Amino acid sequence: MRLRPRSISSGMLDSSRRATAGAASLLADRTGSADTSPAIAALQKALAAEQAAIYGYGVVGARLPQGSAEQAAATTDWVAHMRARDRLSALITARGATPVPAAVAYELPGPVQTAAAAKALAAMLEDRVAQAYLAVVALPARSLRSFGAEQVRAAALRAQAWRGSVEAFPGLPATSLSS
Amino acid sequence: MADDGLVPGIGASGPARRTLLIASAAALPVLLTACRGVEALGTPPPPPADVDTLRSAIEHEATLVASYAALTAAGGSAAPGSQAGAAGGRTAAALAVVLADHRQHLAQLKSRLVEPAGHSSAAAGAATGRSSTLETIAQLEQAEQAASDRLIAQLAGLPPTLAQLFASIAASEATHVPYLKAARRGR
Secondary structure (H helix, E strand, C coil): CCCEECCCCCCCCHHHHHHHHHHHHHHHHHHHHHCCCHHHHHHHHHHHHHHHHHHHHHHHHHHCCCCCHHHHHHHHHHHHHHHHHHHHHHHHHHCCCCCCCCCCCEECCCCCCCHHHHHHHHHHHHHHHHHHHHHHHCCCCHHHHHHHHHHHHHHHHHHHHHHCCCCCCCCCCHHHCCC | CCCCCCCCCCCCCHHHHHHHHHHHHHHHHHHHHHHHCHHHHHCCCCCCHHHHHHHHHHHHHHHHHHHHHHHHHCCHHHCCCCCCHHHHHHHHHHHHHHHHHHHHHHHHHHHCCCCCCCCCCCCCCCCCCCCCHHHHHHHHHHHHHHHHHHHHHCCCCCCHHHHHHHHHHHHHHHHHHHHHHHHHCCC
16 A cells, blocks of 8 residues: 555646656656665655645545544644645755655555545555655765654654554564564 | 565575574684694684674674563562553553564574584573552563664674664664553553
8 A cells, every 4th residue: 555646647636747747757757766775775765755645645644533642643743744845855965966745645555535535544644754764864874864764763652552452563664574 | 575585695695604604603713723723722703703702792782582481470550559450450461562572683693603613602591570560561672672782782793684673673672662652651
């Protein structure tokens, strides 16, 4: 389950279809060829995950009860992702690369019609963000590794708040664990 | 979840990692012996820093497992200081969930280390004292946060896949804090 840039055939937002498709294509090109160093690649993927989360939290907030504590929490998390996006953009720019642009729209993993579905989407977004930051943790630079780990932890805490449960290995695919 | 390789370096790399640890911890004395003769056998070199870090993480994790196991075995929600009824049941259930997480953490950490023959880790003792269940849980919340911080502080110099495991476990242990707090407060 993932939130991805909306494809040209997806049929939503007709007036922006051309721009949406262009942004999605640009995203793929930038992550693949602008700078292929491991650090830039990992930071760009984390940035793409943050951008998807920012878009997704807009959907989450719209489906939670107006004025509720949950909606306020969604706003807080949305701001946290925007700050992380800005931090990642600065890190990428400082390394001489161009941050990947956000897509105009993203394809949701499924319909989000209820508050429960909105909370499940928020938790899923955080899972994706945590996974993306684990690639930053794999980098050798001490400062990037620490930054990535702090972001994995922050995403896991937000996911726990939305889900109400805990996980043994946030962000790690089950296939990476010893059986 | 693992659909696009967002976590490079993680995969079926367990045996390779184990080999590396065995090589770094055990092969060096053999090389020294070959170069310097029999007297070198008496002074084995210290293990690499990442092996020490991993051993330390295993010991701390084992202590957490022992602490939660002792608390659960002692009756958890039925002990003095716990809340009665449904709230106590929630606390006991939360303790069981967190204990299961720590057992998984310990197993994964141990799988990354192959000890030389004859070496055995010291048995971990529970960190609990004579305080009430709720006080003990509050102390464990602090221990969880400290464990999370310690793991993140130890990332420098670790092999990438081990650093990712440490970071993931650090994140999990941080989430135990609000999870236990909510259970302790009956929410």
